[in-house]
Amino acid sequence: MELLLFLAAAIRISVPYALAALGASINERGGVINIALEGMMLHGALAYTLGAFWTGNPWVGVAAAVVAGVLTGALHALVTVRWRADQITSGLGINLLAIGLTKFVLKAVFASSSNSSRASG
Amino acid sequence: MSAVEARPAPPPRPAAACGAASAWRRRLLTALGPLISVALALAVGALFILAIGERPLEIYALMLRESLGTGYGLGQTLFRATPLVFTGLAVALGFRAGLFNIGAEGQLTLGGFAAAMTGVLLAGWPAPLLLPLCLIAAAAAGGLWGAVPGALKGRLGAHEVINTIMLNFIAFALVSWLGRFVFQPATVRTATVGAGAELPRLDRVWAALHGAPANAALPLALLVAAAAGVLLFRTRRGYELRAVGLNAPAAEYGGVSIGGVQTAAMALSGALAGLGGVNFVLGYKHFFEQGFSGGAGFIGIAVALLGRNHPLGVVVAALFFGALAYGGLVINARVPKELVEILQALVILIAIVVQHAIERRVRRLP
Numbered sequence: 001m002e003l004l005l006f007l008a009a010a011i012r013i014s015v016p017y018a019l020a021a022l023g024a025s026i027n028e029r030g031g032v033i034n035i036a037l038e039g040m041m042l043h044g045a046l047a048y049t050l051g052a053f054w055t056g057n058p059w060v061g062v063a064a065a066v067v068a069g070v071l072t073g074a075l076h077a078l079v080t081v082r083w084r085a086d087q088i089t090s091g092l093g094i095n096l097l098a099i100g101l102t103k104f105v106l107k108a109v110f111a112s113s114s115n116s117s118r119a120s121g
Numbered sequence: 122m123s124a125v126e127a128r129p130a131p132p133p134r135p136a137a138a139c140g141a142a143s144a145w146r147r148r149l150l151t152a153l154g155p156l157i158s159v160a161l162a163l164a165v166g167a168l169f170i171l172a173i174g175e176r177p178l179e180i181y182a183l184m185l186r187e188s189l190g191t192g193y194g195l196g197q198t199l200f201r202a203t204p205l206v207f208t209g210l211a212v213a214l215g216f217r218a219g220l221f222n223i224g225a226e227g228q229l230t231l232g233g234f235a236a237a238m239t240g241v242l243l244a245g246w247p248a249p250l251l252l253p254l255c256l257i258a259a260a261a262a263g264g265l266w267g268a269v270p271g272a273l274k275g276r277l278g279a280h281e282v283i284n285t286i287m288l289n290f291i292a293f294a295l296v297s298w299l300g301r302f303v304f305q306p307a308t309v310r311t312a313t314v315g316a317g318a319e320l321p322r323l324d325r326v327w328a329a330l331h332g333a334p335a336n337a338a339l340p341l342a343l344l345v346a347a348a349a350g351v352l353l354f355r356t357r358r359g360y361e362l363r364a365v366g367l368n369a370p371a372a373e374y375g376g377v378s379i380g381g382v383q384t385a386a387m388a389l390s391g392a393l394a395g396l397g398g399v400n401f402v403l404g405y406k407h408f409f410e411q412g413f414s415g416g417a418g419f420i421g422i423a424v425a426l427l428g429r430n431h432p433l434g435v436v437v438a439a440l441f442f443g444a445l446a447y448g449g450l451v452i453n454a455r456v457p458k459e460l461v462e463i464l465q466a467l468v469i470l471i472a473i474v475v476q477h478a479i480e481r482r483v484r485r486l487p
Binding site: 035075079083084085086088089090092093094095096097099100101103104107108 | 169172173221223282286419422423426457459460461462463464465466467469470473474477478
């Protein structure tokens with residue numbers, strides 16, 4: 001039983017790592033280094049929270065998270081592919097942006113820089 | 122002797138005159154880049170201020186007035202700019218050697234920790250001995266943390282970006298673990314350093330800054346910036362470093378050891394970042410506290426970018442980001458202070474695009 005719980009926890013905790021690594025692999029295959037994963041996940045998490053909080057439907061939150069990730073990736077692509085700027089610097093910039101932006105929005109919407117209200121799902 | 126030297130001046134060549142003019146245009150365009158980047162970042166930042174229902178110009182004016190317009194505000198700005206000079210120089214030096222040091226945050230943390238522990242363990246020592254020892258400890262700790270990825274890059278070709286990022290985490294964890302033995306009970310801070318390790322506050326000699334934490338780490342930072350300028354542009358070592366950064370195979374053909382320069386550059390870069398830790402530890406709180414850096418290591422990347430990897434540019438850019446950091450606290454009641462983090466990120470993203478565009482244009486000049 002103990003072992004089963006441990007394995008279940010390991011699988012649960014590995015999900016974000018697996019998804020992020022999958023995203024990074026797709027980037028690497030395309031020849032773009034993606035240090036912005038952290039920022040993409042932060043934006044996704046915030047978008048889920050807002051989507052799920054406002055509609056009460058967790059699937060809306062998931063969709064919002066996907067859209068946020070796509071938009072963040074599009075920003076990275078715009079800077080590095082369209083405008084040919086350095087990929088690592090762009091990734092770092094996006095990570096810093098996400099740290100500031102998520103706290104900024106949390107404060108504006110939930111009046112706290114560290115927590116949102118409880119979202120469904 | 123004048124008979125020999127008084128040769129007739131060569132006739133003016135149109136090509137040379139044209140070259141001088143374009144050199145000036147080149148310089149102007151290059152200097153314009155950072156200004157354009159900052160202006161664009163502030164413009165995008167204004168959208169965030171509007172979104173929250175405030176007036177951007179009023180907010181920016183308030184930031185400017187409070188961070189540079191009063192003696193206390195200026196002192197706060199200078200205090201926040203000081204570590205950024207060190208980390209900005211650290212990143213710039215790496216860039217000049219063609220290396221990206223993302224580990225300044227970890228190097229700064231270890232530098233501050235080493236300075237504090239030296240000041241605590243040798244607390245009774247007199248200032249003329251203790252203070253230099255603390256500074257050396259900070260530089261050595263940061264330097265060691267930079268030399269590791271430097272040597273891995275120089276000897277094995279391992280990517281310094283990945284290694285410096287990872288060494289950040291190891292540095293934070295190392296300090297946490299060491300803290301179990303040296304932190305004060307139920308806190309995340311060390312004991313206070315001996316009086317001999319304290320850097321004096323600037324308001325002792327510059328009364329207008331009264332009450333602000335700006336301290337002797339600032340003149341130290343300016344000295345180090347000047348030294349970095351001399352090293353980069355007036356010495357053989359600096360020439361080798363820049364040669365490796367501009368074209369490593371050509372430098373090697375000229376007799377420079379690429380690996381040696383890379384290792385030394387990263388060690389020096391780490392030492393600069395480590396020295397940045399003394400501003401808070403020896404100049405302000407007089408103890409090490411976890412998380413004291415406030416992201417100065419990462420903002421150093423923005424400082425180096427905006428300062429175009431030139432020591433003078435780094436000092437100016439550090440002042441700008443220092444003012445921004447304190448300005449964020451001033452406006453916090455009306456706009457979340459995280460606006461400043463957004464602005465820092467925007468400056469990075471916009472600066473790399475703008476400078477890339479300008480470099481392309483400069484290359485097209487006659």
